[in-house]
Amino acid sequence: MLAKRIIPCLDVNAGRVVKGVNFVELRDAGDPVEVARRYDEQGADEITFLDITASSDDRNIILHVVEQVAEQVFIPLTVGGGVRCVDDVRRLLNAGADKVSMNTAAVNNPQLVADAAGKVGSQCIVVAIDAKQVAPGKWEVFTHGGRNRTGLDAIEWAQKVASLGAGEILLTSMDRDGTKNGFDLGLTRAVSDAISIPVIASGGVGNLDHLADGVTLGRADAVLAASIFHFGDHTVREAKELMRARGIEVRL
Amino acid sequence: MNKVAIIDYGMGNLRSVAKAIEHVAADTQVVVTADPADVRAADRVVFPGQGAMPDCMRELDARGLRPAVLEAARNKPFLGICIGQQMLFEHSQEGDVPGLCVFKGEVRRFPDDRMVGADGARLKVPHMGWNEVWQKRPHPLWANIPDGARFYYVHSYYVDPADPAIVAATTDYGIPFTGAVAQANIFAVQFHPEKSAEAGLQLLSNFMSWKP
Numbered sequence: 355m356l357a358k359r360i361i362p363c364l365d366v367n368a369g370r371v372v373k374g375v376n377f378v379e380l381r382d383a384g385d386p387v388e389v390a391r392r393y394d395e396q397g398a399d400e401i402t403f404l405d406i407t408a409s410s411d412d413r414n415i416i417l418h419v420v421e422q423v424a425e426q427v428f429i430p431l432t433v434g435g436g437v438r439c440v441d442d443v444r445r446l447l448n449a450g451a452d453k454v455s456m457n458t459a460a461v462n463n464p465q466l467v468a469d470a471a472g473k474v475g476s477q478c479i480v481v482a483i484d485a486k487q488v489a490p491g492k493w494e495v496f497t498h499g500g501r502n503r504t505g506l507d508a509i510e511w512a513q514k515v516a517s518l519g520a521g522e523i524l525l526t527s528m529d530r531d532g533t534k535n536g537f538d539l540g541l542t543r544a545v546s547d548a549i550s551i552p553v554i555a556s557g558g559v560g561n562l563d564h565l566a567d568g569v570t571l572g573r574a575d576a577v578l579a580a581s582i583f584h585f586g587d588h589t590v591r592e593a594k595e596l597m598r599a600r601g602i603e604v605r606l
Numbered sequence: 607m608n609k610v611a612i613i614d615y616g617m618g619n620l621r622s623v624a625k626a627i628e629h630v631a632a633d634t635q636v637v638v639t640a641d642p643a644d645v646r647a648a649d650r651v652v653f654p655g656q657g658a659m660p661d662c663m664r665e666l667d668a669r670g671l672r673p674a675v676l677e678a679a680r681n682k683p684f685l686g687i688c689i690g691q692q693m694l695f696e697h698s699q700e701g702d703v704p705g706l707c708v709f710k711g712e713v714r715r716f717p718d719d720r721m722v723g724a725d726g727a728r729l730k731v732p733h734m735g736w737n738e739v740w741q742k743r744p745h746p747l748w749a750n751i752p753d754g755a756r757f758y759y760v761h762s763y764y765v766d767p768a769d770p771a772i773v774a775a776t777t778d779y780g781i782p783f784t785g786a787v788a789q790a791n792i793f794a795v796q797f798h799p800e801k802s803a804e805a806g807l808q809l810l811s812n813f814m815s816w817k818p
Binding site for chain 2: 359451
């Protein structure tokens with residue numbers, strides 16, 4: 355049976371991992387290669403890098419990070435943040451990314467999803483959707499970290515990008531992100547049930563049961579978390595052991 | 607010096623395959639190449655592929671690589687990966703294109719009406735993630751890899767060989783499908799060994815020492 359995936363997410367700023375990664379015995383907690391290797395050793399199924407570099411001068415640094423990680427870590431790598439055109443997608447894939455995620459650029463120009471999928475294949479294209487609840491059973495797509503509303507309904511947008519050729523959806527609840535209260539399971543399930551491509555649940559994980567809930571109640575195909583793993587509270591292996599104990603198929 | 611050629615016809619990133627082979631095989635020269643002469647000079651050949659099979663077939667021919675690929679598939683250790691496996695067959699439903707006809711059989715899309723899991727939930731396509739690979743017969747490339755080990759898959763189409771004897775592994779996803787085929791000097795897999803952690807590295811290591 356296909357295993358549900360656990361995906362640690364790393365924020366990278368100008369080539370360094372930020373958000374206080376705190377592994378025991380790690381020489382340099384800011385080195386993306388070391389952090390990625392540690393997650394690989396713990397059994398992470400994929401790793402996602404979110405490039406939050408603000409300065410455009412430093413934008414190419416992420417390419418070197420991806421190159422270095424891909425030389426040493428042999429699991430799938432997804433990279434997002436600042437992807438604006440098909441050339442950006444190509445550059446990241448050539449550096450060693452397996453998938454590239456796009457968010458604002460897809461909202462501004464949905465044709466980019468189709469163009470990119472047409473050039474590099476749907477399997478490489480992830481559309482990241484940041485959603486906020488606006489009414490019972492209704493969520494709206496936001497961009498710029500939840501500041502800008504788009505007027506797009508999250509479920510309809512997910513269906514649209516899937517039809518344009520996205521291979522996967524990274525779905526983040528802006529209501530839950532950073533709260534540690536667990537995924538927005540209603541949002542996750544509504545989107546997952548509405549589309550035939552995989553959905554990664556994100557935003558709000560505070561304990562290991564939240565990850566399992568994302569799969570069992572939210573029907574997510576994969577779960578993404580950052581802080582729960584970064585601060586050394588839990589390892590990926592612990593998460594998988596708990597998920598297996600709750601009857602979820604995992605790679606252990 | 608063991609020389610391996612990774613055939614580059616412009617479809618996707620081949621760096622990961624090259625790095626994974628370098629990682630497992632010391633004293634190896636890895637060339638990522640679009641030059642038929644390099645393919646002919648290599649001791650072993652890796653034939654990868656990403657994206658859509660019609661594009662892959664077109665780009666292969668645009669670079670004049672078809673004869674070199676067919677020659678390698680006849681006479682040296684040959685590893686097909688993902689679309690590189692699919693292209694070895696006669697025909698694909700994806701874009702209704704002919705393949706290289708090394709093996710008889712069809713490349714099919716997962717049937718929408720069968721994509722239901724044991725729990726009744728819909729199985730998503732692409733089939734993306736780590737799934738169990740069940741070995742159907744002994745083979746040197748399975749050395750030190752447990753039966754049922756998980757490998758990383760990402761695909762919407764799979765090969766359906768006419769000759770069941772070439773099936774080296776199956777995986778279950780709504781239906782049982784062929785995950786690997788083997789015949790003489792050819793081994794070809796739908797999953798990505800270069801992205802499959804220890805199991806994948808072991809398979810690549812086995813390939814690099816394989817003497818068919």
